[in-house]
Amino acid sequence: MNKMESMTGAKALMVAMEKEGVKQVFGLPGGANLPMYDEFARCDIRHILARHEQSAAHMADGFGRVSKKPGVCFATSGPGATNILTGIATAQADSSPMVAVTGQVPVAMIGKDAFQESDIIGMANPVVKYAFQPRKAGEIPEVVKKGFFIAKSGRPGPVLIDIPKDVQTNEEPMNFPDEFKIQGYHPWGDPDIVNVEKAIDMLLHAEKPIILAGGGTIISSAFAELQSIAETLMLPVVTTFKGKGAFPENHPLSLGPIGMHGHAEANKMMSEADCVLAIGTRFSDRSVGTFEAFEKRLKIIHMDVDPAEIGKNQTAQIAVIGDVRVNLRVMVKLLLQRAIKKSEESPWVKHVKETKDYWKENLKLHPGEMGAAKILRKLREILPKESIVTTEVGQHQMWASLFYDVIQPGTFFSSTGLGTMGWGFPAAIGAKVARPDVPVVDIAGDGSFAMTENSLATAVLEDIPVIVFILNNSTLGMVAQWQRTFYGRRMIGVDQQSCPDYVKLAESYGAQGIRAQSMDELDKAIKTAISSDVATVIDIPIDPEEDVLPFVAPGTSLADMILPS
């Protein structure tokens, strides 16, 4: 039995979080969470001040994705809570472990439309993995324990803990439990040997088998297992965008991401395959194009930790439910036991490699010196392979997918599900807190960066030197591309008119701002940024007319790519 010590709810929250290994909280104070904030004066948890609650949530999200531990963000009640909703929804869409703690008006005021009251539990319900609202201080230790467990186990996701102000200030005897029970929650399945065995047989009998690695592969860090299976069975590997970098993109069997802006070779080969080993993916529309075309053609082996994903978007012939790393390990072991090792290249693998070589030579790129491909390949050339990259949302994000090769698995993160503009920069700050030893770069566009640029204050004042790498076309480029492609070049609401000047903006925050207008300048700027101990914004003006190609139009199949003319 634990000793029942008496303390306030706010203190109990901090003690419980320390027990969970929390080292820092990203957040903003306000009236309803002041008792919790007061505890920072008396504990070892670092507070990192964001300038907007949405950014605080993205920082926690970035930290969570990189460290695989729930990132924690704090916000006050009312607008503070509604501001973090976008961050919570982003984490939910990308299965990112997060614990968001909001202040709430005192219990007796709930439902009275009090000042800064919002029913955040009701609002957040569809975008959280779980939400708690302790009504008694004594509930807090168990709520925190359960909350962290739910956030990080199974398919990770955001957990909201909404604490009324009087619950924070009330003093009660606290029991910090070591064990707890959540009856309706069963995140771990046993390894599914029977179905893994069937999956192996199906792959061995297929003529044109392929691996589709999704974000779940990265969440469960199944990199070694994936590579071993691909090499043992000589399987070409495509990924979803969220799975980008689950497999080294310089590997001979790697084809890169499929999807709306997938690599041409990846989309082609995915369209020709007859059997897919799909790992930790929900077959999102952005990845597979029209669902029907995908399903008719293919035998699908679907591995996922979330049983509800099986059959949601695609019907699988074989389903392997459980942590994908656990089941891939089973597969590695069975392949070894059965002494299966393909050494010769099948006609399929030869064809895949030829296709890959063809597109390497023949994909037309922007002719200018400062085309997106050249810029991102330059970044790749200079960045150490262990560097972490986040992206914003837009054209630059898809160019990053196309032209920035991830060499070390698990070093690329993006808001792929919700597609939240403004995610990349604060997420990079969170990533840098998790991995201060490696360079962290936010590949950005001007439009997306503008949404959370005030996080520069956090990066500078909290000494978190990340690099913001802006491909600046002074437009909301992806919208502009759709207007050029589908709306008769009627360009509405996309021109940013080079406002603001990002170099001056960076300097005004005390960050380093560098403009790079040539490859030489870019080379120097990247090297300067990496060796600097201050946050750096590299502003790279590019052609506003450059499109992201290939492009699979919405509602069409992966085989119908629009290619550069």
Add this chain to the structure above:
Amino acid sequence: MWAILSILVENKPGILFKVTHLFRSRNFNIDSISEGVTENPNYSKMTITTYGDEKQINQIVKQLDKMIDTVKVEHLDEHKTVFRELCLFKIKLSNANDSMEVNKLANAYGGKVHDVKKDSIMVELTATPDQIKAFEELAKPFGILDVARTGVAALQRSGV
């Protein structure tokens, strides 16, 4: 297809909201819903009837199962299940014979009559949704003044 789902949940505030919200946000339909505490006060049981093809029903069950507050989710086979709904009809009485006719009709469906007035009569019916619909069709000519239904409650038969 029509499906009966039996959902055992923890008996805590806010869970009915979460379950119905799930149906809305996932684009599923609720045909009827009933809920009440079980023999163990820690749990409450919801019975939801819904429509969808097999794939949709499977998906509803999986999404409900994924909810942390649900303890057990079952798709009941209606042929192996006792399912009933309670329905109250207020029926118009236009002439002297009507009262007797409605009484006969109620008896034929195992219903009870309440609140017999000069102009109206109330019928309480506990039956399957199909039987209730059939009764409703036969009662229509008299004039149905008001209806209240509880939603289906269902339990699987033993040993099937």
